[in-house]
Amino acid sequence: QITLKESGPTLVKPTQTLTLTCTFAGFSLSTNGVGVGWIRQPPGLALEWLALIYWDDDKRYSPSLESRLTITKDTSKNQVVLTMTNMDPEDTATYSCAHAPDYYGAYFDYWGQGILVTVSS
Amino acid sequence: SSELTQDPAVSVALGQTVRITCQGDSLRNYYASWYQQKPGQAPILVIYAKNNRPSGIPDRFSGSRSGNTASLTITGAQAADEADYYCTSRDSSGNHPVFGGGTKLTVL
Numbered sequence: 001q002i003t004l005k006e007s008g009p010t011l012v013k014p015t016q017t018l019t020l021t022c023t024f025a026g027f028s029l030s031t032n033g034v035g036v037g038w039i040r041q042p043p044g045l046a047l048e049w050l051a052l053i054y055w056d057d058d059k060r061y062s063p064s065l066e067s068r069l070t071i072t073k074d075t076s077k078n079q080v081v082l083t084m085t086n087m088d089p090e091d092t093a094t095y096s097c098a099h100a101p102d103y104y105g106a107y108f109d110y111w112g113q114g115i116l117v118t119v120s121s
Numbered sequence: 122s123s124e125l126t127q128d129p130a131v132s133v134a135l136g137q138t139v140r141i142t143c144q145g146d147s148l149r150n151y152y153a154s155w156y157q158q159k160p161g162q163a164p165i166l167v168i169y170a171k172n173n174r175p176s177g178i179p180d181r182f183s184g185s186r187s188g189n190t191a192s193l194t195i196t197g198a199q200a201a202d203e204a205d206y207y208c209t210s211r212d213s214s215g216n217h218p219v220f221g222g223g224t225k226l227t228v229l
Contacts, residue, residue, distance in 0.1 A: 047156075052217065052218065105169065111165075
């Protein structure tokens with residue numbers, strides 16, 4: 001059974017750096033073709049894809065946020081970490097990590113419950 | 122703005138068939154996948170890679186594509202299908218995923 005869970009701060013100040021950890025179980029990020037992605041959703045708004053890391057350490061970023069994002073993995077700990085610099089109130093959103101089963105697909109079949117991050121002074 | 126365009130809202134009478142569409146140039150080359158999201162819940166994958174349903178998804182959900190438009194069809198909509206629906210595919214460069222803006226489905 002695949003599960004994912006996000007952890008990190010729920011409140012950050014403007015200009016600070018956000019660090020979120022996705023801890024997963026039920027699959028290995030060393031398996032060919034597998035990836036873990038991050039997606040966010042501001043309150044009442046649409047889903048927005050942020051970043052994705054694959055089993056071979058191939059990393060992809062949203063072009064509009066690439067300069068602010070870093071995604072890394074620790075295969076031994078079954079964790080993926082996302083950092084986002086220079087946080088702004090407009091970055092207030094629920095941040096979710098998800099399992100990508102297919103390198104050639106563009107979908108996520110298992111999602112974490114998400115963590116609501118509020119950016120406020 | 123998203124590279125994938127969806128109608129903001131669609132309604133359907135209980136038991137009838139509804140089609141939710143997603144338009145984008147990348148859909149000429151890549152298949153769409155679809156998520157259902159209910160308030161306060163994580164998205165659920167309902168269709169992936171052209172027209173595949175994950176385990177547990179009812180067969181009233183189906184996917185199709187024509188030109189630059191992908192469609193999610195619900196045949197015999199149920200009250201439980203009332204939710205937001207998001208399409209996803211690759212961007213026009215093919216390098217990464219992109220989501221549509223979502224469609225709010227109301228079952229009357």
